[in-house]
Amino acid sequence: MSESSLEVSNVTDVNHDDVAAKLDQLERDGFLVISGALSPEEVQQSIEGLNNARRQGWQGAVSEVGSLWFDSLLDKDPQTFRPLVAHASVSPYLEMLAGAQLQLRSFRGHIYPGPYTQQWHMDFYGYWQQPKRRYTVRGTAIQTTFYLHDHSPETGYLRFVKGGHLQEPPSLDRSTFRGSRANDFTRWCEEQEHVTIYPQAGDCILFFSHIPHRGAKDDPRMERSNIVCHYQVNPFFEGLWFVSSSLGFKGTFPLAPSNT
Template sequence: MSTPVVNHTWKAMTAAEREQFDEDGFLLIPGALSPDEVEFYRAAVDRVYQNSPSAAGGDALHLLSAVKNCPELAGMLDHPAVFGYVWSILGWNAHVYHSHIDVHPTIREQKPFWWHWHQDGGRQNREIETDPRPRLSVKLAFWLSDVSEPGRGNLTIVPGSHKTNWLVGPPRRDIEWPQPEGAIQVTVNPGDVLFFDRRIWHARSDNFSDITRKVAFFGYTYRWIAIRDEVADLPEQAWWDTLTPVQRQLLGGIGDGTGDHSWGHYPETTPLYGELAARGLLDPSYPPLIP
């Protein structure tokens, strides 16, 4: 399950990047994955797809629990080219609560209209009463196919919409409705990564091209928020011990009850805290990055 060697120094988000992220709700990181990495991860996703029921009919695949179902993707969890954006926002007491692998082949016939626009978080968007809603989580999208032109199943977003609780839309999702004002299709190359605020209003567009859309999404949140992915049996998997302590933390690993736990009361026993401390990356001016 070895991944291509990646030589990147861990680094924090810059002040300019933080300002742009706060304003737009997303950042695009071009070329975060090397060509060898793209080939490795794409081959792993292809194997998962070919072994799925979707492959027989050439149907789309939306598979939750990315690493559980494709352990080769573990290197994405804390990929050094982009992981700094995650802990720069959430700090060291974080984990992956939701992840998925998406494979979308060409659509040959127009499907009935459906309003796909949403914010991530599900019931969070009904049950939290503040305006705007709190960020709570961020997401990394690792693109493994050429989506450099519109019409290839591009992620569609409304820049700056992450501080808007409601989007004007149809009374029912099956009623034809124009795209939201300001919506754009994000164009990306294989190896690009999109980092975005879970609150940004977004939707997947249809893929009418001859290129199969392939992407892996990892959503990160605070460890005191429950994990949606299926992770309970991961410590029993043969490959679990090949992961780093930080990767195990991100997949829901916690201590033995005498130290590290999801509330973060014992930072010195939390793997990501220790790694950031050793690298001199704890920032006392930013609360999530201090004890």
């Protein structure tokens, strides 16, 4: 399905050593493709859930690049969307990455109805700006983005800056960012080497929220939507720049024994 060597299939069969090896690859490459993470039925339910959310008008504002986003799906339609939090297909990875310390930060659905080229961005810009003190531990955010439609070189993609999670990009001064307009950071991203993948319906891409990435539709007729669970490990204060607000504390530790 992709150029990546990180594809994982049939994750229910993976053993401890396989998961550990894949996480080594995640650390090296910044992302991991979990192929067939959702069944065709789960894909269909998610598409219908998102379309229903759109009909109900639950979306936030339309972004400048033409995507609709939905931040209240867990509250408004838990039956459809709750199973995607620490879904069985990704939980072996999440378990080994953070276990009970894993916190769901936010849950966001997207629909991309028209022509769409996302700006280069990171979901966790503040990663590189965390205070370093004697007792601080670097907060890390990891996301699982579930794709609901097939991508191909003719239709659409997800693209990463190669190794972009390992070095601090230049020009992250927030005051220089104006919506989705090009700036020194996005120009730097464009000049780097890239890795492009073509997720298929049901695939999940697990990646560090601080790796620069962009999604796009090359064929504006393509139906495209996805669902993103952002997780964080080690708390970081709200003022650190992140693409979404946090859900808060209570009930946001999906792998904790009591789910508190």
